[in-house]
Amino acid sequence: MDQTQIQKKIQELQSLAEKSSVDIQSDLKRLQEKLVDGKMTPDDIWKKILLARNADRPTTLEIINHIAENFLELHGDRAFGDDAALVGGIGLLDGRPVTFLGHQKGRNMKENIRRNYGWAHPEGYRKALRLAQEAEKFGRPVITFIDTAGAFPGLASEERGIGESIARNLKEFAMLKTPVICFVIGEGGSGGALGIGIGNEVYMLENTFYSVISPEGCASLLYRDASEAADAAAQLKLLPTDLLGFGIVDGIVPEPDGGAHSDHALTAAHIKTQILESLKRLEQKTGEQLARERMTKFLAMGRFVEEGSSKPNFFQRLFSLNRRA
């Protein structure tokens, strides 16, 4: 990242803000965080990947139990089955009803078999959509916890349309007329993560990653050797600081010293703080606004050039954020 370029852009934004009185404080904060983000070696990055996959990290249901006063898990897609790898339900958060959704890993082998290690099938994504639309109907915000290596790559998964189920969620979640806030709490694995990742605001816990392909998968393709995963991980730029810098996520939720697994309650408390802060902001908006902003946000993602200009369209997202109605 060219720091001079970033500094220059910050100055531009500040003068813009003075002239037009638009609020760009969060954008400036984001840019400044990039400046203090030092260079990491592939080994440093790999340590983060291992932390993200640590089997003792708090799971979706554990986080919910920490932060919600009351929670009722709701099951089933009303068509085929109930997927234990993707759970959801209604909870109270400081007295306010919210709908929670999240990938669910097990704590031990037996649980993991039942939970399919957090690899969801189509019925999981369809349940998520059903519950999200139920939340929308009754004006409840939707909070999602992303923690999956990916959607399950299996025969049954293909037969029942894992692609269709994720695709439908991408479209339908974009249109929800209620706040949606997403947290990557462990592994953010590709389409399986994105299937519950279309939020007005998306956050990552400090020791997590979010990637189009697993480091191992990437290494197999790049080096024909999955053991080169650390190098691949470094190439993929999949850490929270990377994604914050790219404008893909909206913030990083700090973890306790040593990582989320060392103190579940404190990790959950940090998440709760962020939810409440985000809700304060999002609940001021109408359902229409929330849907339009969410769509606009994702419509603006991507980096490319258009012929006739020498600049990459690097600040397209920032630009869009400032123009949001």
Place this chain on the structure above:
Amino acid sequence: MDQTQIQKKIQELQSLAEKSSVDIQSDLKRLQEKLVDGKMTPDDIWKKILLARNADRPTTLEIINHIAENFLELHGDRAFGDDAALVGGIGLLDGRPVTFLGHQKGRNMKENIRRNYGWAHPEGYRKALRLAQEAEKFGRPVITFIDTAGAFPGLASEERGIGESIARNLKEFAMLKTPVICFVIGEGGSGGALGIGIGNEVYMLENTFYSVISPEGCASLLYRDASEAADAAAQLKLLPTDLLGFGIVDGIVPEPDGGAHSDHALTAAHIKTQILESLKRLEQKTGEQLARERMTKFLAMGRFVEEGSSKPNFFQRLFSLNRRA
């Protein structure tokens, strides 16, 4: 049926019509048809049941091929499978795009195995809903052809929620903002028929029946003997003339001499005439109107008394028809 009572009601309606200038001609016509409907013996009724089940009757796809200038069958529920027992697609009818749906029986043993004899599974009802909602989105009327002994009573059917799939159709079809016209073209078997039977207008071909239970099923319960089906059929009042008299269906489509199987083309032509006549009427209305009228129509069905009155609420449906917005 007490004919004196009906005659009296017709007079009441006529004086009402004179005073308020509401259009009740179709209601009067319906009442008068009841008066000319002579008494039938159980044997006469049973002949009609056999005609309705005649294996040579025109099927849904055959009728479509006769009446549509062009037809593209569309498959699948986008979740689990494609049900060959309940088909659908888009066709042109006198140049106008419509969506057709219908139960599909086979012409021979091999076809019937593939079509499951017209007993649909949940994915059939879900496909029907998907296609009906697609029709609504693009302003196409929905025409359904009912011809089933019932929804399939099997293990897979229960596992995938045959009850849920029919229930959802009852609710969602009620709300469609596009014209829906239904035809019973053979067997109108209980919930499996009703699952594509929520129309603004519902017609029965002359030699068909529509019933809450099969005559055989009713006979087993009543007489512990399915061979008493003819008597049961007589008790159930399931013929077109019965249902027209009850105000449950809106008209009877005549069949060629000998029955629909003796002349497919002529049968189809009669159906087409009715569709075009109905569309002329329904296409004048807004989507909102169509949905509200359809809901109101089904909300008014049923016969009971309320204490404090000596009369059954026999004319509730007629009343509602006259008050429709």
Place this chain on the structure above:
Amino acid sequence: MALFTGVIDRLLGRQQPLPRDIAFKDERSFVAQKHSCPSCHAHLEAGELENNLYVCPKCGHHFRINTAERVRTLVDAGSFQEFNQEIQSINPLGFPGYEAKLGESKAATGQGEAVVNGYASIEGRKVILSIMNFKFMGGSMGSVAGEKLTRAILEGAEKRHPVILFTTSGGMRMQEGIFSLMQMAKSSAAIAQLELAQVPLFVVLTDPTYGGVTASFAMLGDVILAEPAASIGFAGPRIIESTIRQKLPEGFQKSEFLLEKGFVDAIVPRSELRRTLAFLIDTHPTE
């Protein structure tokens, strides 16, 4: 005039009769009887069962209960106020023996029909209840059941009170023929209205729930709960076995089966039902 007090009047915004303040007739299933638990075969006293919400204290088996027992174990004491009691069945097809069967069921249950509507409160929250009773002609659904369910649902839409339906049924009422079948469409159209009003519908499936009820309002709740080990399905097991010519799997059509297959949001023991419904009401605000 009774002819004009139906659903249509409500749609047209006309006045409905006020609910009558009649105490619900209490015809308990378990008065002065000894029971053997059908699940664990424990010998149980009626009082013991009554004190435990008619759930076997040994194995948790949920006994079928009637409307009075449901009301007493669910709602705030004294809060239940029946409405639509005046709607009564006729014999629209002249079906032989129907009046006699209705009379038997009326005598056996003390109810006018298989469905009872009421206003009530659950832990202080106002609700509209519609409760089926299997002892009334097998909970079969005819015109009156359909009309009552429909009015309860539309009452909820109008008053913006959550609607709670307790299902138990053998299916549609054959004796009312096509009128009975159309009650599936009617109750579902009412739920469409409730949906448009964005007022919640909670369904509680109880043992047994079959046929047209399962293919209409029972599966249309915003949240669908089930009592443990209730039998719930469209076609009955005997019909299915005769169709597929093989034995059905263990636990087929039980609540737990439906949960696994994705059709039930949660299985809730009777002892948790009040608390669960209160929570659902709180999290589905109608204002």
Place this chain on the structure above:
Amino acid sequence: MALFTGVIDRLLGRQQPLPRDIAFKDERSFVAQKHSCPSCHAHLEAGELENNLYVCPKCGHHFRINTAERVRTLVDAGSFQEFNQEIQSINPLGFPGYEAKLGESKAATGQGEAVVNGYASIEGRKVILSIMNFKFMGGSMGSVAGEKLTRAILEGAEKRHPVILFTTSGGMRMQEGIFSLMQMAKSSAAIAQLELAQVPLFVVLTDPTYGGVTASFAMLGDVILAEPAASIGFAGPRIIESTIRQKLPEGFQKSEFLLEKGFVDAIVPRSELRRTLAFLIDTHPTE
């Protein structure tokens, strides 16, 4: 200024650059080559294939075709007018070797990227086309593919012309990391806009379509067609076999499999595609 000509500008109602009237560069796959049909092993001349829409005249095998061939076999002669050609990839992660791979694909295909947008007419009906080319880095979807698909879809919403997408892809473009993943969300959000505008989207799945493309726009058509025997799936067969440790069934992930599983509306041979799309356009009016 190019920075401000993206999706956002369109949403804000700003002027977009006019489409450039550039003839589509024709780089045929089948020029001066002899072919063996991979299905029936018949020996075929390139001319013979070209005259038969690149379908084996012996067994009906549909050869993979490139963008130029698709355009020529589909749209009214001379009606194709490319747009958004000026959008080009960068290397946002500084991924090693990415520029070289882009260069190779550009040279091999004569295209700037894996997706080409165009205005065209099909039997006289105006449409917006977006066509993927598997020969460009395996049809992988990065920021440019996402942007082009998105602009094609929004162009359809704005002009109220039906949008037709031809898919073929190995999945998302690894070299663009998270930006690539987000193209799934982006193209799906564009389809949400199209849906709100009630303008139809027709998807034609061609061989092969995998990964993120199958988990986004490919499955979101109002009508989804597939060419015969195309391979379509989310995860590739090798990954699945290594997961489930068993052989996959015959015909797995073929068009016919997807039709049976309910994900494809109709399988349409290439020779019927024009006629079928024309019919769909006529029956999905946008006025």
